[in-house]
């Protein structure tokens with residue numbers, strides 16, 4: 502494996518190791534955000550601005566991180582967010598993270614622009630796989646994906662609403678990220694400098710949008726990542742189509758990418774069972790709020806009626822505890838787990854989960870708490 506897990510003590514250590522182990526084109530795709538990356542930085546500042554309230558003289562010897570969500574009791578308070586093109590970061594990432602999720606009893610959300618099929622992931626993680634869709638202009642693609650996810654018995658449908666148009670990702674533009682991958686001299690040079698990644702990728706073959714292959718028009722040719730994304734989303738995601746999705750899905754239905762009380766109230770009106778407060782990991786709105794800032798107004802608007810979850814910017818177990826204390830009922834992360842596979846290969850995801858749950862456990866004990874579901878405003882000292 503090259504790297505020793507016992508030298509990687511934090512998610513930031515995993516990020517640094519991934520940067521050294523995978524080509525720049527791949528690292529920048531994973532690490533980067535929209536525009537000048539103000540929102541990406543703000544996600545971190547948002548968590549850093551929250552101070553927890555330490556409490557002692559309590560018996561905290563019996564601690565648990567179990568959380569019940571949509572009728573399933575998970576063993577840890579965080580799941581894997583949907584990450585498109587994850588197998589480009591390290592071959593086998595999707596399948597390995599889904600298997601880890603099943604083994605460790607946490608949810609795994611497969612992206613519709615993921616690099617492994619719905620059917621494969623449902624086989625790997627039959628009780629833990631959720632499916633995330635986008636709405637392209639050709640609505641029938643989305644509804645066929647929903648049908649496939651339903652037939653594969655995926656547990657929860659997640660509709661991502663925060664991509665009316667692709668964002669401007671400067672790192673991908675500057676690296677000339679093209680799909681299918683174009684092996685220009687700069688890209689080749691980056692790959693040559695990362696032999697373990699190059700060999701693994703050569704063996705596995707170029708990652709593809711596995712779920713979308715049946716719907717792609719032949720001879721699309723090479724295009725920029727932004728152009729590929731533009732064909733996968735619609736600038737008109739109206740209430741009618743969300744209602745049709747709701748009706749097409751018998752299980753829990755979640756809208757992801759909610760950042761205001763107004764959008765959360767619309768989600769409730771349209772019959773969603775839950776929302777994920779998310780800014781796509783700082784990848785969509787350059788100057789939007791961090792999710793931890795947006796969370797309280799959303800919880801007070803709809804928290805009594807729907808399951809409010811959160812992702813974007815979580816980098817430690819302490820961050821997870823902060824999100825729960827501010828009203829989140831579950832959390833997710835994309836980069837924590839995918840930095841880990843970039844750093845350590847397919848087995849890395851489990852190391853990331855171990856770091857996060859160990860840190861969350863220490864944090865719970867220090868604030869006098871024994872479980873996630875008891876966290877609340879009492880555990881907050883201040884928000885700067």
Ligand SMILES: Cc1cc2nc3c(=O)[nH]c(=O)nc-3n(C[C@H](O)[C@H](O)[C@H](O)COP(=O)(O)O)c2cc1C
Nearest residue numbers: 531582583584585612661781782813814834835836
């Ligand atoms: C490389 C990458 C690809 C992503 N692809 C998708 C996607 O296909 N669908 C989606 O809803 N969100 C996608 N996201 C957003 C994640 O689901 C999640 O909201 C985000 O990673 C959370 O922030 P974090 O990475 O700071 O934990 C992607 C994020 C990254 C980093």
